[in-house]
Amino acid sequence: MTSRMADESGPAIEARGLTKRYGNRAAVDGVDFRIERGEFFGFLGPNGAGKSTTMRMIYRATPVDDGVLRVLGHEAIPQNDRAIKSRLGVVPQEYNLDERMTAREILEVFSRFYGLRGEARRTRISELLDFAELEDRKTSPVAELSGGLKRRVQIARGLLGVPDVLVLDEPTTGLDPRARRALWDKLIALGDRGTTIVLTTHYMDEAEKLCDRLVVMDEGKIVAEGTPAGLIADNVPPQVLEIVVPEAAERRRLHEHFGPVALARVELADRLLFYGTDGEALLRRLFELRDGTDARVRAANLEDVFLSLTGHGLS
């Protein structure tokens, strides 16, 4: 592929050495990533990792301080902001909806920014109300909607311009488990239609379930990149023994006892994690010392990847 073709067939978003500073602190500190068209791509990390700032640079709410960022073939500089934004859909972290308006009114107001009018506008709005399953709440002011429904209104609003890329910044934070699952289904359906989706989250199960590929961010840097399964395989042993132990003396005893049997270990405020290839072997080792009422064996997940890479938890 030649570079002349980049605008049409290049990546959806590409960053090299991307940096954003606030005062002396680098909120995003020289990150590189490449998001292909059609991909469901995640940024996983705790609060303050720089995920939102990265999103804000992508959807042109904040200037790039250093490095290169290209969105849909356009370099992210002020002259290109309109061109970039006309091809993006944005669902920000905060609810920023007109609380007194209904979902339909909000869509009508925002459709004007995308030049939709007449029949095309009516069709698009009903499609979106239908997709977001807001049809039966279309006369309620947004103030009366639940968090999950408000999020769906935001998603519908973000989709008005038929974007090539939909950017969602922590879309499920604060939602109850059922609303989260409902939202996941919507996002999966969108991804299946071929929309490139970029999402940030601090829920490892969300990243694992939704993302084709993801990067793990911490303190402004990308610490790992890959598919959910690949990241787990590359960074942590497959099985984990998780034991709830608050007391220091007991912890020391367990550490000594496991010795070289555990391939890796992590110490959390209330738990000890021992990693290995064989979960049963880990459990048997525990039983040699004591009972296992406060212990369980599970498969390693992205949270373990995060722990092993950063030494601290996700939340």
Add this chain to the structure above:
Amino acid sequence: MRLPGDIDLRMAFAVFMRNATDYRRTWWLNILPNFFEPVLYLLGLGIGLGYYMREGLEGKDFIAWLAPGLMASAAMNGASFETTYNMFVRMTFAKLYDAYLATPAQIQDIAFGELLWAIVRAMMYGVVFLIVVSVMSLFGPPIVTSPWALLLPVMLALIGAMFALIGQLYTSCIRVIDLYSFYYTLWLTPLFLFSGIFYPVDRFAHGEQIAWFTPLYHAVRVCRGLSHGEVTTSMWGSVVWMLVSSVVLMRVVPWRLRRRFFR
């Protein structure tokens, strides 16, 4: 279509329409107090106080002298409220500007859309008041006596634009809503009292020289001149004063807002 300063009119219109949509719901809550205020001043001072001022002011009935200034202040208040409290709430609490900015709209489009809406609000108050005093003129005091008054709606739009922009500039500079109390008590109220609405500005030493640097003085002069058909060079000077300050502010406000939002 683009205006100078890279203002996209379609985007500005979308912002304007958002405000109009919202306004449809609450217009009777918003419009009534603003409509009554100048009418109450007109009745209370024009008819009440005017009764004791038999010889009038500068050769006019007091009520006829007073009314055009109240018209100017009605436009000022309509525009000011829109780009102070209302704009601040949309910008910060409702986070609506962030939503706008996530579309192809840029901050200058948003500022211009808000400006257009504030002008409409200013004209609503000013023109309603103009209709009231025109009808009164048919039966009693000669408040609106000249065909030049047909230009008043245009001037009310200009007055609205100027005060909307001043309000936008203040809004772009403050972080807490409480700071508007200063804008109202130390800016709009003194303008209202000392811009020649109730008595000539030369009541105080250097009154005219000082007032010349303030916006409402020019607005009052233009409204009075057109209502009474006393169209002078210095009145046109006031029109130019308002035009120039509006054009300057139209460049400053988007720059200020951009520094606030794009960082």
